[in-house]
Amino acid sequence: MYSHRFLPALLRFVAIAGCATAQSIPAQAADPAPFDLPGPGLRMTVQRDGTSLPIGAVPTLSVGDTLTIRADLPEDQSERFLLISAFLRGATNPPPKEWIETAETWKRKDKDKILSLKVPKGAKQLVLFLVPDTGGASDAISNTVRARPGEFVRAAQGLNQASLDRSRLDAFMSAIQAQGNTHPEYLRTIAPTLARSLSIKLNDACLDRVIQLQASCLLENRESLVLADIHSGSIAETLSGAPTDLALQLSATREAGYGFYSPYIGVVRDVVRMFGAFSSPQFNYLPTISLRRNDTISLQLNAAPSFEKPKSVLVAGMPAVEADRPPQLRASQTEPICATHENPVLPVDGAALIYSTGFARNMMVKVSSATGQTVDLPVQSRASQGGYVMSGNRAALSRFNGPAKARLHGFWGFKRFDGPEFSLQFPMKEPPRIANGQPPLVIGHDNSMGLESLAPSCVESITLTQGQSLRLPIKWKASGDDAIAFDLPLRDAQAGELTLEVRQYGVAEPARIVVRAEQPVAPMGI
Numbered sequence: 001m002y003s004h005r006f007l008p009a010l011l012r013f014v015a016i017a018g019c020a021t022a023q024s025i026p027a028q029a030a031d032p033a034p035f036d037l038p039g040p041g042l043r044m045t046v047q048r049d050g051t052s053l054p055i056g057a058v059p060t061l062s063v064g065d066t067l068t069i070r071a072d073l074p075e076d077q078s079e080r081f082l083l084i085s086a087f088l089r090g091a092t093n094p095p096p097k098e099w100i101e102t103a104e105t106w107k108r109k110d111k112d113k114i115l116s117l118k119v120p121k122g123a124k125q126l127v128l129f130l131v132p133d134t135g136g137a138s139d140a141i142s143n144t145v146r147a148r149p150g151e152f153v154r155a156a157q158g159l160n161q162a163s164l165d166r167s168r169l170d171a172f173m174s175a176i177q178a179q180g181n182t183h184p185e186y187l188r189t190i191a192p193t194l195a196r197s198l199s200i201k202l203n204d205a206c207l208d209r210v211i212q213l214q215a216s217c218l219l220e221n222r223e224s225l226v227l228a229d230i231h232s233g234s235i236a237e238t239l240s241g242a243p244t245d246l247a248l249q250l251s252a253t254r255e256a257g258y259g260f261y262s263p264y265i266g267v268v269r270d271v272v273r274m275f276g277a278f279s280s281p282q283f284n285y286l287p288t289i290s291l292r293r294n295d296t297i298s299l300q301l302n303a304a305p306s307f308e309k310p311k312s313v314l315v316a317g318m319p320a321v322e323a324d325r326p327p328q329l330r331a332s333q334t335e336p337i338c339a340t341h342e343n344p345v346l347p348v349d350g351a352a353l354i355y356s357t358g359f360a361r362n363m364m365v366k367v368s369s370a371t372g373q374t375v376d377l378p379v380q381s382r383a384s385q386g387g388y389v390m391s392g393n394r395a396a397l398s399r400f401n402g403p404a405k406a407r408l409h410g411f412w413g414f415k416r417f418d419g420p421e422f423s424l425q426f427p428m429k430e431p432p433r434i435a436n437g438q439p440p441l442v443i444g445h446d447n448s449m450g451l452e453s454l455a456p457s458c459v460e461s462i463t464l465t466q467g468q469s470l471r472l473p474i475k476w477k478a479s480g481d482d483a484i485a486f487d488l489p490l491r492d493a494q495a496g497e498l499t500l501e502v503r504q505y506g507v508a509e510p511a512r513i514v515v516r517a518e519q520p521v522a523p524m525g526i
Contacts, residue, residue: 340506
């Protein structure tokens, strides 16, 4: 038998469970199911000023854009769907009827089954609907959108934001799973960089587990991993004017109002509750997450659709109609980078979406020398390395020597943008030499020494050798743009010749520098 002291709580629970509307349930009482149910797909391209891009490369829409949208359904699709588009122009300004168009996806002719749209002046959002074919369905959706535009404005904004956040989560999960399967020993090194690149909350305790358990641990509670992305302007950034770094910390704390949820969960929960509040006996509105890659939009559902009344209407939020805002990428390293390293990385921060979407495209780096030489090379974003990797044929760099500058540039959607500048170094053409003013070397103790005519970032290793008895690795540090300094451990060396073997990235043979060490001079009178 249950104790009577539990009866009030039990009755309260029954009362809550029996409520018919989602509005009667507190926001913290229930969380939406994860969006892990694959739904139907769409194909979409955007044309602007004579250039056509797939939707996966388009961060925002613009007035005058021409959109081509079709449903991507299986050949044996038995249920007929209407594809309905609705442009919105604000929460208090219902769209005109001509802003809402319908395509019958089962028809043979393209003009009937494909939406060919032009973004009208005054539009701010675009919402797409997949609706089971029912008599009067098109008019019913149109009337609902025009009667309650504010709900669909919020839905378009929230679903688009959640889709972008989900892209970062998926990129993190894919990278962790791939490394966990192929190189689990690298997770300890890669996971923090991945998390920082993609603005993902990292459970550091997972990296203390045995290698075989690290990957699965890092992916636990995946829906609460997403933090606010600096570029995408999500909810956490608007918390009482909090600066971005503080907002990132607040986004997953109880005090910030999300329990232990990220803005991603908060947005999705709000949209699910909102749709539940105005579903009708005819239609039940189901939000979807849009995973956009190339021209394909894969819709992810968090509930199974119904083909009985109330039939399910799938709702997808598209990019907003606004000016493109290329990310303010920043160089996250000020020290020079060796351009002849096997895979030189230009580290950046400021926009996690460069790793999880195709918005940043045709990315290049322009390398310029002090003598006026320039060359453009393609670069690839790598979240696991925290920046852009210089790729392609680097033979054109063989004529560079010494210091150089490199600037990222490319396109953010349709808009050209320039990224940050980096300092590069190339190995010198002339061999390294002993620094001017070097005092004589004396055995029996450590000796300070310097080398010049070197690119410090390109020094791979330095080894001190003497015959067969002495071979010591040397630690060094930069002492200028073309010089390094280090201590020579000559306690166990013998007087005579010693060799410094200097290996540099991109140089096949090491440079060998012969030095001479002397016996210490005995003090006078001894």
